[in-house]
Amino acid sequence: MPVDLPAEPRADRRAALKARTRRNIVDAATGLMHETAGIAFSVEDLAARAGVSRRTVFNHFASLDDxxxxxxxxxxxxxxxxxxxxxxxxxxxxxxxxxxxxxxxxxxxxxxxxxxxxxxxxxxxxxxxxxxxxxxxxxxxxxxxxxxxxxxxxxxxxxxxxxxxxxxxxxxxxxxxxxxxxxxxxxxxxxxxxxxxxxxxxxxxxxxxxxxxxxxxxxxxxxxxxxx
Incomplete structure (x- = not known):
């Protein structure tokens, strides 16, 4: 008889999702910096590259400098x-x-x-x-x-x-x-x-x-x- 494993706590899932989203944003910024050889890209450019909304970027970082x-x-x-x-x-x-x-x-x-x-x-x-x-x-x-x-x-x-x-x-x-x-x-x-x-x-x-x-x-x- 299969044993039901405890579900991942909701807080842990939220933390994991938050970490993945932050990782995607940082990776997107790294790609844009290397492709453009600069930091003149916009929040919209970054959000599109990361596959998130502009609001999500600012949920994780206060500014592009961050x-x-x-x-x-x-x-x-x-x-x-x-x-x-x-x-x-x-x-x-x-x-x-x-x-x-x-x-x-x-x-x-x-x-x-x-x-x-x-x-x-x-x-x-x-x-x-x-x-x-x-x-x-x-x-x-x-x-x-x-x-x-x-x-x-x-x-x-x-x-x-x-x-x-x-x-x-x-x-x-x-x-x-x-x-x-x-x-x-x-x-x-x-x-x-x-x-x-x-x-x-x-x-x-x-x-x-x-x-x-x-x-x-x-x-x-x-x-x-x-x-x-």
Whole structure:
């Protein structure tokens, strides 16, 4: 005799539907950014691409900037995914600096995440294009969107670092992560100005060298053969 399985709770079904709809909107924005090499598409364009109504887009996101930031946050989420593979850096001795150890962990995750390819794609999707010689700065709106993207992953990164370095308070970790994420916008500008968002070996070497400026005097690079 067949056994009746309990029906999926209504709240779970609603949550799953909400997550799928949000996923469709973000995927649609990613496609439009890549196809148009910019962020000038309308809410109507986005809704049609996602197969939802204009109202549904605004049920999930307050603005198009929020959607674009979500696209970027998924790319920079690779940093959090890479963190568990980084050996926790001990603070040197009882009087050691746990903040420096946490920063070394974060920079190690940035190295391991191998962001150059996804970051180049996002850069082009934000409408930033050109040869290195004619790129001098990232326009304020695009720079803000990059920072928003990084901010969207900062809270989870901070929570992970607190669990790895319990001697640090949450305020200290929040400040450390916020400073590092803001610095990444500066590093991106220098990387973009010198490479035009290329993904070749020279561009990757430059990005690695730029990341080392986040923790001068320490070596946070992953060991040979252990890149993610």
């Amino acid at each position: 959607v674009v930031a979500a696209v970027g946050a998924e790319i920079f989420g690779a940093v959090r995914e890479a963190l568990p593979a980084v050996d926790p850096q001990p603070a040197a001795g009882p009087a050691g600096d746990p903040r420096a150890a946490a920063l070394a962990d974060l920079v190690g995750a940035l190295h391991r995440a191998d962001l150059v390819g996804p970051m180049a794609s996002l850069t082009r999707g934000l409408g930033l294009q050109g040869a290195p010689d004619d790129v001098t700065e990232v326009p304020p709106h695009q720079a803000m969107l990059l920072l928003r993207s990084l901010s969207d992953v900062s809270e989870d990164l901070a929570a992970d670092l607190v669990s790895r370095h319990p001697r640090l308070g949450r305020l200290d970790v929040d400040l450390l992560v916020a400073q590092a994420m803001s610095s990444l916008v500066v590093l991106h500008r220098h990387w973009y100005a010198r490479t035009g968002a290329a993904t070749d070996a020279a561009s990757r070497r430059l990005w690695t060298d730029l990341l080392d400026h986040l923790s001068p005097g320490t070596s946070a690079r992953p060991s040979e053969g252990h890149h993610g």
